[in-house]
Amino acid sequence: MSSHNTSLAAAIRNILVVIVVWEIVGRMDWVAGGALPGLSEILIRFWTDLGDYPGHIWATVYASSLGFLIGNTLAIAAGIVFVLSPTLLRLTRGVNIAVFALPPIAIAPILVLTLSGMAPRVTLAALGVYFVTMSATVIGLSQYDTRSADLVRAYGGGNWLVMKLVRLRGAVPDILGGLRVAAPNAVLGAILAEFGGGGRWGLGTYLLGSLGRGEPERLWGIGLAATVIAGLSYAIFAVISNRILGSTRSVTLNTAIPSAGEYPKYSRPVRLLISAGTLMLPFLLWWAFIKLTGVPDLIAKTPFGVIDYLFLSEGSASARSKLLDALLQTLPITALGMAAGLIFAFLLAISSRMFPGFLRTFMPIALVTQTMPLVALTPLLVLILGRGYSVTLWVTISVTFFPAFVLLAQGIQRVPHSVLELPRAYGASAWKEMRMVSIPAALPYLFASTRLTVPRALLGVMIAEWLATGTGLGNLLNRSRGYLDYGMIWTVAAVSVLLSVAFYYIVLAVERRTLAHFGMQQAE
Template structure:
């Protein structure tokens, strides 16, 4: 599709949106016209500078902190397989951590804007850490040998070869980290009860029945996240000469397991399992937090299993989990289906795929807490809005992974079915999809924790069910034991989903290898 046609298609879409908004054709006016959104934005223009500045300050501080820790950790894990294996449990827990579950914990334990900074930093850590490990591991071994042949030690190899090899990948990962930092800051603002920031502005506007204002706040948040993404895309292009897409390889943190001596594997695996709980207990005691508010692992165990509140707490948690988990699984499957469909469209009808990409990018750069009220206006508060939110947060990372897998299929591999006159769907089914299967599983691993996050945000803001609603109720009742319990269960469920997909992938690989 030529640029002129794309411009015409965009203008036509805006015109259709204007007509639908002016005549209330979508959800009885829940989708306001672009002109109405701009008019409302202009009337509210005095409100935005302070809120935008507060969000950007927290996101920037978290971005710097999270990336500094991530790059340092990536360097350590790349140089020490044992450290990588030992930290594997912490890394997967941080990746699987639903931010919505830890917002109340951070707000209870940390003062001022610290929860916003920490949540922004957590959003940056995993993609940048993984990209650093991958980039350092992908250094050209011939260049390494050359430096060593001239007497260079490990430091020279790291400085002259490995870091230069990792730089393009790390810079590209910052494009992912920058919008994540914005999302983390807004999410903490939304759940923290403060007065400044776009998240606080959004929650203060929910009860005013003004869709145009909600859309204005959502689009402002989208613009900030999009600008952050674009800024680092330009910096990456300037620094490396070309941008590269980063697909997080979940196996990157397994390098220590493959490289560790057999005698160390069991101790390292046990340490990997226990280290997250040790860090949890250490942080609670190290910051001298009040026991009533900050619960240690043993206190949560007492609340859930040993104390007098255990039966009632277990019943509430199980009921909520049974409401949340099926929707998370359904949303994950739906998100993967949308991602696979879009990736296949990119192979068969590139023009249509390019036309859909702007909508996909908007769904990713608009923070969930801003997107959710808008989808509630359009779809109501039932299962449909939960699935829509879950699909919106899972399909794009999955699409990137699957599209990259399809793009890496050698063109020569498609020559055989083409030589026999096979139609395009047989080429894809017999050659392209089997070759891209590892990337499809990688997409599922990436999407599993995000699916739980999407469902919990929908439950917290819209449906009044499941773990998200239980967390909201616990905050209102000052039930600190339940707040920490929901956070723990959310992380354990996310890790279980991640590991379940990994188990299925490994069994599939064994069967294909045996066949």
């Protein structure tokens, strides 16, 4: 039997074991007095509620599919433009990082206030896929066969012809990898907008209406339905990738942007001007969005409106006090959850190298937790863990460990065998070889995974605060929606984005210093 068939059989066996254990535990009510029902009980309730699902599923699939199409079209087009114009890539870096760091739960109320109909759902789905696919496109187009490009230029071809005949074809693996990762993000974006949008249809709306009924079987059914949709969207592009590229071609995604060394050399005044433009462009686009939508000033706040709300208006002292109290509740648990998620990912990555069988056992469970949208996962964890800080910590670990684990495992696995042979030749144990060679070699991936998990950790905490604990920025955002405190809604959204961007650049600065100390090159 081939190794592929063996791995497939092991995965199927592990899934069946999980199902059997789940059924026994659920039927015996061993978890929080029935908070985790048996799988058969969930399926029975799903069948009872079957008439409710078509309309809700169609609304979610329609919004997420349209957002996926629009967001990825813009992302691929932007990636092509950025590669042709590195100056534009540098100028828009602030916007791109802001889009990446944007917590969907913070921007969802903003979109509901400023847009109508299905537009908030489609927009949030599009924002969820943009950065991943744009980054994949830029990296794929930047890593091309220069010999083929030279041949095109030798026959009189220009940059666009090189892009068409060489770069775009070579970037197909990276773009498909980006689409594969982005697909579940579109589903999450649509459900989050439904959850806070007040519409009639959608799985987010159905979940919101079911939260107060004390029916765990229904909540688990809705969560699993959302998981199946997100999982299928991921699987579709996995199949496409394998069919087009072959199963031996890597579809892992490097989420960084090409290094600054590829940019043209500018004089100091020009560099300062570009840097100023990078900082100001996100705020300019924010202001333009408000003006173009034509939303009244009472509802929509420009950057100057947020500053006035926090520092100049009569109630600014009270607003600052509320915001500070919320930050003091959110930031510590975010840092703790992110650290725990990274440590968990690090241990899993080491285990995947030293105990390959462990990885086959763990991956099916991990994939389920990653494809289930957060807004559906959180109420289920509340049923099991209650509404304390433990649920916030679990949600944060759940959303941060998997992408970090994938990158760290990739870094450890890519250490050349020739490098590993030296410590082995001197009799080093597997752990000593890991500690002295593999782990230091994976440092760039550790920093890349940290940058990746910062906004995800904040998102996880805010969703748990919104749905479970009643504390922090998530709860402040939810209460502000109820009180129609539009200034605070915009303020929380702006602060959450600024925090994510600030943490991103702090990690980036530490990464540069650390890798320079070890003589490593940063894949920025």
